[in-house]
Amino acid sequence: MSAFATWQYRGEPGEGQKAALVQFSNGKLQNSENVNFSLYKSKDTTNPRKKFRRILAAETDRLSYVGNNFGTGALKCNNLCRYFVGVLNKNSGQMEIYDAELFNMQPVFSDDLKDSETTLGNQTKSYRDQVDFCIEAFGTTKQKRALSSRRMNKVGSETLNIAVAKAAENIIDEKGVTALLNDAAQNDLQDESAYLPPCHTDGVKPEEIYKFEDLISPEEYKALQDPSEVLKNVTSEEILKMIEEKSYCPFVIEALKSLPLNEESRDHKARCLWFLNILIKFRSQSVIKKKNSLGPEVPHIINTKLLKNFTSLTYNNGSLRNLISDSMKAKITAYVIALALHIDDFQTDLTMLQRDMKLSEKRIIEIAKAMRLKISKKKLSLESGGEEHHKIGTLSIPLPALPHRKRR
Incomplete structure (x- = not known):
């Protein structure tokens, strides 16, 4: 060889x-x-x-x-x-x-074929019937076994349909229409949970419900060290410049104003804030035409994570593109909320996140409730001297029950 x-x-x-x-x-x-x-x-x-x-x-x-x-x-x-x-x-x-x-x-199956009616002797038979007739008369043993199996499947299918209809009638009589609609709404909510971060409902502490490593892997966390240095060592003057240039979202800028003094905690929070800002920027796009659409400073492993986890590959006009669909935008929103919970000790300002991601309040509250957060109001003072109410999402134990949604 x-x-x-x-x-x-x-x-x-x-x-x-x-x-x-x-x-x-x-x-x-x-x-x-x-x-x-x-x-x-x-x-x-x-x-x-x-x-x-x-x-x-x-x-x-x-x-x-x-x-x-x-x-x-x-x-x-x-x-x-x-x-x-x-x-x-x-x-x-x-x-x-x-x-x-x-x-x-x-x-x-015999039902899948269209009845092409032809006259055979004095009887009208479909093409399928004629073929079956020939198999019965002249077919091989294998063909006859296949014919018998096909006919049994047809009978079994009809019997199954009758049994399912009868079972449905019994369930409706037993549970009632209202209960069935509630069950259906619950199933819809479970389908939507496919776009939420992994939720460990058996966790005994908030940090065990949405685990940090499910949001940022150890390899990705390590890659965030270099790009997050600009946030870790940020000065008051640089924060003012960020506000002026709008290079970082307001949620991140507010968090930078109160970074921990402890070196390890400060480094950890800077990495999380940098990644959260990238997630929000990534969500604002619709179609990703270039792999490094967010700039060369984004590490390759982070870029790969965003494309793999938060886009759908589509084919258009002879080229492949990464599309951020509405469902993927909802997924990014859920991951942003989960990461913000870790940053803010599991009580985060949903109103600020809503504004940064240009969402309606109804939509972000809907996602937060699906993530089993408790929603409350908080009055905040403004620099202009006024006040406004913000919606606060809190992840606490025990988790509240999943919300019921009305079916339209």
């Missing part, structure tokens, strides 16, 4: 045909030897849109499957990506590479 392997691109394995990669929508294939595949291609070779159309059929002992590369059921990834199959010659160490195409195989 050669010490080094090489590969050679062979192009498409056949004229106008690519190697087929299949995935089954209802499970994983245990034994490929028990599956027979058939590939059908369009006869219309002159039409540029139709000549590459393919239908792949698969038959097992239990079910029949079909997949295609056109129409509504086709996989969009074939248009976004290129797939290849490599065949390695272990003796020569050379791998031949061929173009490939991905097919999503869907099980075929």
Whole structure:
């Protein structure tokens, strides 16, 4: 065997045909030897849109499957990506590479086929009925087993639908419509919790509910040392300059005015404030076109975290972009609140965060309540001499019950 392997691109394995990669929508294939595949291609070779159309059929002992590369059921990834199959010659160490195409195989039931009515003798039968009739008369043992299994699945499906309908009626009679609507609202809230930081409800102290390492990992915390130095050693003059240039959000600037004197605590708070400011800046964007959109001073590990955890990869006009959707903005908001709780000893000013992130009060209160915070009001004095009420979020033990939301 050669010490080094090489590969050679062979192009498409056949004229106008690519190697087929299949995935089954209802499970994983245990034994490929028990599956027979058939590939059908369009006869219309002159039409540029139709000549590459393919239908792949698969038959097992239990079910029949079909997949295609056109129409509504086709996989969009074939248009976004290129797939290849490599065949390695272990003796020569050379791998031949061929173009490939991905097919999503869907099980075929008798109900899935449209009734194409044709006359057979004196009876009207669908195409599916005619095929089944032929299988019963002339089919192989494997085909007959598949037919029997398909018919049993149909009967089982109808029985299941009847049983589900009956069970639903019993539940409604037993619990009532109001209770069911409350349960549904609770489920909606649990779905929304997928965008919240990990919540350890068994924690005995506030810092154990939203753990710091779930917000900033040890490696990320270490990377924050250098960029946060500007906050750690900030002077009164520099704070005034920050206010003038609006380089940091008001929440961070207010916290900088009262940094701890202890060196270790001061360093810790500076790192947290710098990262919180970056989170809020990142949230203000909609589409990330460049990986270092926040500037070269942001460490690579932090940039990677933001893109991986708070964006969705989208394809547009021939290029990939990172999109910050509304759900991702809600996720960033929740992480900002959790980090602010650690900065402010688990009692933070939601009104200031709301203004920094340009949110409505209703929205930030909704997220704070989903995070199991207690909401209170606090009167604060303004530099102009007046006063205003701020909403304060407090994380305390025991945690309050999850809020119920009315269903619209």
